[in-house]
Amino acid sequence: MTLYEKLAHDIETSIRRGVLRAGERLPSVREASTNQGLSITTVLRAYGRLESRGLIESRPQSGYFVRAVETPRRRAAPGLDLEPTRPVPTSAHVDVSRLVLSTLRSIGTHDAVPLGSPYPDPSRFPFEKINRYAYAIGKRQEAWRVTEGLPPGDADLIRQIARRHVENGMEVDPREMIVTVGATEAINLCLQAVARVGDTVAVESPTFYAMLHAIERLGMRAIEVPTHPEHGIDVDALAALLDGHRIAACMVMPNFQNPLGFRMPDERKGALVDLAARHELPLIENDVYGELYYGKARGGTLKALDTHGLVLYCASFSKSLTAAYRVGWALPGRWRDQVEKLKFLNTLTTAVIPQRAIAAYLEHDGYERHLRAVRRLYEQQAGMMRAAVARHFPRGTRTSHPAGGYVLWVELPEGADSMAIYHAALERGITVGPGTMFSATDRYRHFIRLNYSYAWSPEIEGALRTVGRLAASAAR
C-alpha cells in the first residue's frame, strides 16, 4: 500500500468500526499532515479517495466530515462500544487513595507523556490574565485579611458564579452558595453533611475516584450501581437498591462523567431527581466538567430539576479555567448551613486573593470565548484519540464516546492488567490512568483512562502506539 492508501484505509476502518461517527469532523488536512508526518498531498489524496467513495464529505469553510453512510450502526459495531456495567450489589469499604496519589505523583514528577493525567493541558488556561488580577488585588491590604474570605466566601465571586449559572440556564440563589478549596472540599463537606461513619453511599460504576475519596475519608461504604456508558447511572437499578439497602446518599456526575464522558439524557436526570424525592435521598452532583460540553448545549443539571432541596451541587474552576488556585463551590440545598459550618471548621476560609482574581476575570474577560475554544479543541481531539486507539490497540478494544470533557475510557481485551500496563508505560515515559482507580471493588482491571486535552502531536501518537503494543502483549 502507498502512504495515501494506508491513511485512507485506516480512516475507512475507523468509520466502519464506528470509531468515527456520521457528522464528526476529521482533522484538517494540515493537522493530519503534521500529526502523522505525511505530506499535504498525501493527506489530500487520501481524503479525496474517501470522498469519492462516499465515506466523507467536504463542507465549505468547515473541513471534512464523516457522511451518514451504510456503515454498521454504532450499537452493532462488534467489540468497539462499551457495554453497561454490572457491578456486584454489595457495599464495600473504600481504599483507593494511595493508588490515586501515586498515579498523580508519577504524572507530576516524571517528565512523562500525560495520557494518565486527570487535568486538562494547563497551557490552554488564560492564567496570565488571572495572574495579573491577583497581583493587582494583592497590592490592596484588605485582601490580606483572613476575615475577607470567610464562609460563605467572597461576595464578588459568589455573584459572578451565580451569574454564570443563570447564563447556563440554572437559576441560583447566591445565598445558597459556599466557596470551597476546589470541588474536592465541596464534595467532602456535602457528603459529611448528609451521611455518617459506616453509612453506605451509592455511586456510578465506574465512578470518579474523587467521589470514592470522600467516602474513604469519612469511613463510609460505597455501593456501585450499574451504569450505562451513554445514559449514566441506571435509575431502575438504584431504585431496586433503595428497596433493599439503607443508602445515605447517592453521588453522581451526570455531565461528562469521569471516566465515561457521557451526558445523562434529560429524562433520565428527571427520573433520578424524582426517585430521590420519593426516598428523601440526598444527591451529590459533581459538575466539574459541565462547562466542557461538545455540540450546542450545556447539559442540564440535577440541581435545576430539584424542587426539594435534595441536590447538593458541587463544581470548581480547576477543569475549566485554572487548577492553580483550588477554588470550587457548593450549592448544598437544604444542607446549606451545615456545609457552611463544616467549611469553616475544615479550612476556615478559601484564600481571598484567588477568589477575587477569578471574580475579576469572570467579570471582565472572555470566559465564554476561552471555553468555546477548548470545547472545540477537546471535541476534535476526542475523535483523534479514538481513531488512534483503533489504529494502535489490539482487537477487542472498546472505547467510550465522550459527549464532553477530555478523557477517553478504554476497555482492553479481558485479561489485560492495567496496573502492569501502567508500570510498563511509566518506564517508557508515558502515564495512563489505571482502571482500578475507578472502583471500590477492584473492578475495571482491564480498563485505562486516556487524557486527550493536550495538543495532538507525533509524541502522543507514538505514546499511544506504545501503550497499544503493551496492551496487545498483556492481552495475549
Next chain:
Amino acid sequence: MTLYEKLAHDIETSIRRGVLRAGERLPSVREASTNQGLSITTVLRAYGRLESRGLIESRPQSGYFVRAVETPRRRAAPGLDLEPTRPVPTSAHVDVSRLVLSTLRSIGTHDAVPLGSPYPDPSRFPFEKINRYAYAIGKRQEAWRVTEGLPPGDADLIRQIARRHVENGMEVDPREMIVTVGATEAINLCLQAVARVGDTVAVESPTFYAMLHAIERLGMRAIEVPTHPEHGIDVDALAALLDGHRIAACMVMPNFQNPLGFRMPDERKGALVDLAARHELPLIENDVYGELYYGKARGGTLKALDTHGLVLYCASFSKSLTAAYRVGWALPGRWRDQVEKLKFLNTLTTAVIPQRAIAAYLEHDGYERHLRAVRRLYEQQAGMMRAAVARHFPRGTRTSHPAGGYVLWVELPEGADSMAIYHAALERGITVGPGTMFSATDRYRHFIRLNYSYAWSPEIEGALRTVGRLAASAAR
C-alpha cells in the same frame, strides 16, 4: 490633680498593681504624648516625678523602664493576676463554631476597632514582596499544574520551613512534613489521624477555639484540663484524668497560648512529653504563635523533646508572615503517612503559587528581621494594653501577662456577661472576643480577649475606655 500628676498617679497605680512589671519599658515620651493627647512637657514632668520617686528609670538610647522596687510581688497583687482554672472534669459535646464564625464576621464586615480580632494587624506583613514573588511564579506554566503541589507539598517550601526550624533549634526531617491549608487543616488532619467519632480529647482551659473546632468537626468530645495562666496545662491534673478516662489525644499550645499568652516552662513541657510517652498519648501541638516570642529566646517545642513520635506538630504562616494565603504545615510523627493521605483526601493539594511564593520569600528576604520588628512592637503594645485596661476597666479586673503573641485575656468582675458586652461594643463600632468561645462547657462568660497588634492610637485608647465602661456597668 494637674494633668501631669494624674498621669504619674495612673502609672504608679499600674506599677503597684503589677500591671507594669519591673524591667518593662514605658511608652516613649512622644508615644505617651500622642496616645493620651498630652503635651510632651506634661509627659516629661510625669516621668520625672516617677523617676525621682524611684519607680522608673531612664536608660540611655532605650527609654524609660519600670524599676525593681518594693512594689507588692506580682502573685500577691490582689485582683489583678489570673488564677489557675478549675474546669469540671467531665467530657462535653462541642458546639462553639457558630459563635466564633459570627464573631469573626463582625470583625470582617464592620469597619470596627478590631480588639476582638484573632489576627495580627496585616499592615505589618511584608506582603508586597510575597505578592511580587507570586506574580513572577504565576507566569511560569508549571506552577499552574495541580500535580506540582501534591502532598506532601512543594519541595522548596518544605526545605525552607525545615531550615527555619533548625535555625530555631529544632531538628526536623523534611520527609516528615505535610503542607496544609493553614494550621486549621493541619490540626484537623492530625486529630482525625489519632482519634475517632465519639472519642474524648483533652484540652487546656481556656482553650483556643481552633482546637475545639477540630473536635466539633469530627464529632468528638472535649474534656477541659486545669490550666495555669503562666505555666500552661496542669500536667498532674492531666495525669489524674488519664487514670480515670479514656483520652484519645491531648491538644495544647505550649507557646503563647491563645488566649492566655503563656510560655509553658521547659520542665513542664518535658513532664508533659514524658506523661504522653507513659500513656502512649498523642499530643497535638499547635505552635502558630511560636515565632512571636518576647525577650531573647523562642520557646522550645514539645516536638523537639519527643523521642516516641507521639507529638503531632502544627503551625502556619498566617500569624507570622501572611494570612492571605492559607499555608500551614504538620510534622505528624508516627502518623505521618495517615496525615498525608488525609490531606490528599481533604483538599487534594495546597495551591502551588502561594507555596512557592512563601518559599521564595523565606529564601531571599528578611523573615527574621520582619519578626524582630513585630515581636518588639507586640511586646511594647502588650504593656500599653495592660496599662490601658488598668486605667479604664472596673476594679477586680484581672489580666494575663503574655510572654508572646498579641492577645490579652481579661477577666472581668464576676457577673459581667461578655456576650452582652460584645454586642454593646459592636453597636459602638468596637469588637471584642467573648470568653465563651474558649470553652466547650460555656465557661469564661465574664472574660474577653483583646488584640493589641494594631498600632496604638487614640482610637484604640478610646475603644478601651468604652469597653471598660461597658464592663463596669455590666458588673454592677
